[in-house]
Amino acid sequence: MNNKIFPIIVISFFIFIFFIFFKGLNNSNTYKPSDNENKIIPKFSAYTFFDNKLVYSDNIFNQKKFYLLNIWSSWCLPCREEHPLIMNLKENSKIEIIGLNYKDKDKNAKKFINDLGNPYSKILLDEDGTKAIEWGAYGVPETFLIFENKIIKKYIGPLNSELILEIESFVK
């Protein structure tokens, strides 16, 4: 009697484990923040960098043209690398570049802009990093291409010349 029950228990135990693993496979387990391309941009208000005025996102992205939101910081080395490329992109009149200064010190950020130039039509402040989180950013630098209040494309990490070409081809 005992001899039969034992194998059955073992086999059902393994079938149970198989079932759990099988189910587990279908549950994706990578904790990726949800993909927010083609999503409507978040609404927020922020202070501007130079004159410290409160502005609302509705008034920034309201025209029917392309916007590029670039999250940067003076302490971030890759931002320094991509900055000249963004300076070049400034020449393109079809696109308006907005900066979001992430967790930075005023003095250092000003020095950064003075040294490397200002490609941004507006720079918004994100002192505690909460605005970047609302945008679903992982860190700095990160860049969002926006059209009609929608995120067309999101770039994680510094831009390079290929990505700049891609952005220009979108805008064309």
Next chain:
Amino acid sequence: MLASFVGFYSLIFGLGISLLIIFFSIKNFKKSNILDSKILTFSFLQMFLVFVSFFGLILSFINSDFSNETVFNNSHTTKPLFYKISGTWGNHEGSLLLWLLVLTLFIFIFLVNSKNQLIKYRILTVIFQQIIIIGFFIFLLKTSNPFSYLFPIPEEGLGLNPILQDPALAIHPPILYLGYVGSSIIFSSVLAATTLNYINSNWAKHIKGWVLISWIFLTLGILLGSIWAYYELGWGGFWFWDPVENVSLMPWLALTTLFHCILVLEKRSLFKSWIIILSIATFTLSMCGTFLVRSGILNSVHTFANDPGRGLFILSFLFVLIFISIFIFFVFHKSDNKNFSPIFFLSKETSIVINNWFMMYFLSVVLIGTVYPIFLDVLSSQKISVGPPFYHKLIIPFLIPFLIFMAIGPRLKWIKSELKNKLSLFVLLIISVLASIFIVKNFETNYLLNSILVGSAFYLFFITVRDFFSKKTKKLSQNMAHFGFSLLILSILFNNIFSNEIITNLKVGESYKVDNLEIVFDDLTKENKKNYVSYTGVFSIKDENFENILKPELRIYNQPNIITSEADIKVTLFKDNFITINNVQNEDYFNVRYLIKPFMLWIWISVLLITFGGLISLFNKKYE
């Protein structure tokens, strides 16, 4: 191009040969007077074909042939040659090909090396091994073909993850695989031996070599991975209880237990069920590791392929193997109650049973900690992750009796024994406890537990040291391994208790002072290397007695764009000085982490000693 082509067709022919081998084996099994030489020839041919295929992939990597998808995904023209080659197995497809290569190599060696064993047993082992090999062939060809063709041919590859571009990690996978795959031979062999009721001391002597080889490679593989994590991840620890570390530890625990049981089987006809179950467990745990890592079911630093299709295949294959094993175990294995020989309570056998139960406990803790999050997620959609506190709380207290049994057990004799030299054992225990109280009392952390723990580790340490002098070469291997283990536990404990950490933000020219230690940030240099830009900081660490210059590095890789922090470690006999930098805060400021890690070197040395114990046992045919 050509290399990929040849590689791909070699694999297909290799699969065909598997079928031929099985066909000849079954034919041979019916009339088994002598081993059909065709089996040997075809096994060699199969190994050769897989080798050609593997070599083809290496060539594609060396030539940066981006028409091959695997090369495109994992290589880059600017990568140094060494990492182009190691990139071959630094990815899912290539590593599986390597796994297959070792599988075919080992069955060939097994055939050559088992001449004085039963013919039927050898043939049956080949059949079981070929079932595993076929599974891997199909897995490789169907879901992870290393030779997929890309058109149009890309100009440039995507590059190998920089944290994998490291010498220790380049040889870590092959060595670990030798251990994992070695257990496949044990698995096939135990299934064959169970079917034929051939589990006896003769078989034990023969399989012991394989157990030792797998065990040695597995230990070394884990050691290399651990050393890599220590200096590359910039965290300062050497064991993270990451799921993938756990899946390498589980087969190790099973294999270690198996080895001790095999030693008993050599002497007495005992523990047969233990041996069968442990042999099956070792290999299925290795496979389970592959499943957990490759399917993306777990989140881990090692998860490089997240493909449910692959996961489903390994899962099904794994359970096919498990059910075959269960079937064979219940149908063929008869526990021989007739000539049951009772175990006297004070004997080596008893101590090994105790060892088994402890090891099984540790194994279950690690297993539950690793797979519990999956179960919870499936059954209740809760996401949790099990961290070090869980393992520490459940494992550490049980180390105390484990260490003491480990010290006394080997002093007992087979069958029936008395404890000799009770006095000296007792005196050593007192000395150990006093020594540990003396050392631990200066530190406030968890005084009681730590002193008992250190005491029991010291006990094993003193006893093994004494035995080096009293018994000489008789049981050198065992004594060496146990001595290494006591040293390992002691080093880990001291490392935990006496570690010191300083975190601060500094810019060039600044210094940080605490107690009588001063950290000065002297200089920062930028250098353009082949595939990355390096920022190297120069720090001088000053104390009353010493001054060290340490140069941690920050690397910004171009392909893919990843920043890695290279720790600079000044290794000395009794402590490591470990420093890392990260760019934060402010353009000039760097986040500096300075760690003093005592006895780091001894953790590595002790694991090497344990491995060395295994090596001695492998070459020393006669076990007392």
